[in-house]
Amino acid sequence: MALSTVFVALFIFALVLLVFAPIMTWVERKQSALMQDRIGANRANIAGITVLGLIHPLADVIKMITKEDTMPDGAHRFVHLISPFIAVAPAIISFAVIPYGGTYEMWGAKFTLCVADLDYGVLFLFAIGSIATYGSMLAGWAGNNNFGMLGSIRVSAQMISYEVTMGISVVALFMIFGTLRLTEMGLAQQETFRVFGFMEHLGWVARDTGWVNAITLPMWGILLQPLAFFMFLTALMAENKRAPFDTPEGESEIVAGYFIEYSGMKFGLYMMGEWIEVVVISALLTAMFLGGWALPWLSDKALIDFLLPRFGANIANLMAMVLGVSVFLGKVVALIFFQMLIRWSMPRFRYDQVMNLGWKILLPLSLANIVVTAIGILIVQEVVAK
Amino acid sequence: MRMALFWIFSVAALGSAVGVVGNVRNPINSALNLVVSMLALAGLYVLLEAQFIGLIQVMVYAGAIVVLFLFVIMLLNLRGSGAPNAETQPLVKLAGTALVAGGSYFLVRVLATGRAPWPDVDPDYGTTRAIGEALYGDYVLAVQVAGVLLLAGIIAAVVLAKKRLE
Numbered sequence: 001m002a003l004s005t006v007f008v009a010l011f012i013f014a015l016v017l018l019v020f021a022p023i024m025t026w027v028e029r030k031q032s033a034l035m036q037d038r039i040g041a042n043r044a045n046i047a048g049i050t051v052l053g054l055i056h057p058l059a060d061v062i063k064m065i066t067k068e069d070t071m072p073d074g075a076h077r078f079v080h081l082i083s084p085f086i087a088v089a090p091a092i093i094s095f096a097v098i099p100y101g102g103t104y105e106m107w108g109a110k111f112t113l114c115v116a117d118l119d120y121g122v123l124f125l126f127a128i129g130s131i132a133t134y135g136s137m138l139a140g141w142a143g144n145n146n147f148g149m150l151g152s153i154r155v156s157a158q159m160i161s162y163e164v165t166m167g168i169s170v171v172a173l174f175m176i177f178g179t180l181r182l183t184e185m186g187l188a189q190q191e192t193f194r195v196f197g198f199m200e201h202l203g204w205v206a207r208d209t210g211w212v213n214a215i216t217l218p219m220w221g222i223l224l225q226p227l228a229f230f231m232f233l234t235a236l237m238a239e240n241k242r243a244p245f246d247t248p249e250g251e252s253e254i255v256a257g258y259f260i261e262y263s264g265m266k267f268g269l270y271m272m273g274e275w276i277e278v279v280v281i282s283a284l285l286t287a288m289f290l291g292g293w294a295l296p297w298l299s300d301k302a303l304i305d306f307l308l309p310r311f312g313a314n315i316a317n318l319m320a321m322v323l324g325v326s327v328f329l330g331k332v333v334a335l336i337f338f339q340m341l342i343r344w345s346m347p348r349f350r351y352d353q354v355m356n357l358g359w360k361i362l363l364p365l366s367l368a369n370i371v372v373t374a375i376g377i378l379i380v381q382e383v384v385a386k
Numbered sequence: 387m388r389m390a391l392f393w394i395f396s397v398a399a400l401g402s403a404v405g406v407v408g409n410v411r412n413p414i415n416s417a418l419n420l421v422v423s424m425l426a427l428a429g430l431y432v433l434l435e436a437q438f439i440g441l442i443q444v445m446v447y448a449g450a451i452v453v454l455f456l457f458v459i460m461l462l463n464l465r466g467s468g469a470p471n472a473e474t475q476p477l478v479k480l481a482g483t484a485l486v487a488g489g490s491y492f493l494v495r496v497l498a499t500g501r502a503p504w505p506d507v508d509p510d511y512g513t514t515r516a517i518g519e520a521l522y523g524d525y526v527l528a529v530q531v532a533g534v535l536l537l538a539g540i541i542a543a544v545v546l547a548k549k550r551l552e
Binding site for chain 1 (some may be wrong): 402414418422425438441442444445448449451453454456457460461513514515
């Protein structure tokens with residue numbers, strides 16, 4: 001990919017991400033208010049203009065930046081300083097491999113809407129995600145605070161446990177799509193499959209029966225691997241340490257957990273990291289399970305073929321790109337809403353429940369899922385080959 | 387570009403490796419240096435077109451094993467306990483000096499051989515597909531044997547960790 005197109009991809013992605021993070025604070029407040037039958041954030045204003053409370057993120061940022069930045073006695077100064085950055089950087093970096101659109105050719109340039117379209121895309125995400133553990137873990141230790149320490153220990157145990165499930169639960173999906181590259185996964189999900197095609201192979205109906213050919217579903221990950229979707233979502237949410245998995249920062253037991261000794265914008269960075277992570281989780285799930293940037297039953301190729309004779313190559317590609325990015329963002333927003341729905345409707349798990357869920361339920365299930373999927377793929381290959 | 391990255395990663399790997407053994411006061415500092423060393427090594431792997439191994443290096447070593455080290459250090463609260471009299475044992479000092487001297491000698495010799503041309507490997511050499519085909523095609527028996535070995539190790543660990551056996 002040419003350098004200029006990388007910059008275009010980077011620009012769009014930075015724009016989206018940086019706009020999303022502050023708005024998330026507003027979304028979270030407003031949604032919790034909605035669910036608890038309150039009005040929610042509506043006081044912050046500029047000359048009386050409140051814009052539905054959208055000024056609040058701005059007020060929050062100003063407050064956090066101007067707050068005193070404290071350094072506790074006996075803290076490990078350097079580690080205490082860098083931990084928030086270690087926590088927030090992986091969340092931002094991991095966006096680099098997520099495709100938010102297909103490949104479009106217009107005005108002589110080729111745009112792939114993915115900053116780094118890597119062969120090992122998902123693995124890169126896992127690797128980067130595993131580094132994020134340090135940000136939370138070191139924070140609690142460096143602050144020289146016993147509550148923080150407890151939070152650190154909880155955080156490290158939880159994140160290591162769920163990393164295992166996170167990796168294994170999606171192996172079945174890799175087996176089906178045969179790739180780790182997220183753009184290829186997006187393209188593979190634009191295909192469709194005949195829901196009752198198996199009846200043809202079993203000889204129950206004649207070949208090329210009209211209604212069998214007509215009833216198709218897109219090959220979305222969530223339809224092929226529904227169990228993997230929910231296990232992956234659970235593991236990702238546990239990795240992100242948000243309610244109901246927020247034992248590391250359980251207010252009622254250990255005050256604020258690992259970031260107890262942080263104030264001002266450093267505290268804000270932890271919050272920001274969590275929110276960006278929510279966006280990343282949604283984007284990743286969209287790319288892997290919800291068909292990425294495509295509408296169901298409408299592949300990129302079909303779309304371009306439809307638009308090309310009407311608008312010409314450049315405009316058709318541009319329109320496809322705008323549609324692709326909007327569809328992707330729409331799915332992401334829906335998933336963010338879903339995650340917040342979970343956050344505000346589930347009570348916090350007890351610590352042993354978190355561990356039991358990870359090791360005794362999710363891990364065996366995800367391993368079984370691999371075996372079942374392997375058998376399924378084998379059967380499909382045998383049947384289709386005949 | 388590649389050469390510059392090579393030097394950056396090499397210096398980081400070696401420097402932090404020295405930091406791992408040099409930090410006798412605080413085990414957490416050693417562990418953190420180990421993380422940097424692991425990450426730099428991963429960078430070197432990627433430069434050598436072994437991206438998959440590089441990523442696994444980050445995931446397994448930097449992301450899990452050193453986290454466990456840190457976990458244990460935190461759990462035992464080894465903070466500020468000092469090194470177990472490494473400074474007082476002359477034999478340890480002697481061995482360390484010899485090791486460093488030997489290592490430096492080889493390093494200097496390697497550097498003196500001049501700049502060897504960058505190895506020209508196939509870009510598909512270290513991809514996930516290539517590794518997968520090698521592991522589950524050519525060397526599937528070895529993978530199976532390693533798997534059985536690991537299983538035995540896990541079972542042994544469970545047996546050892548269990549307080550009482552019926």
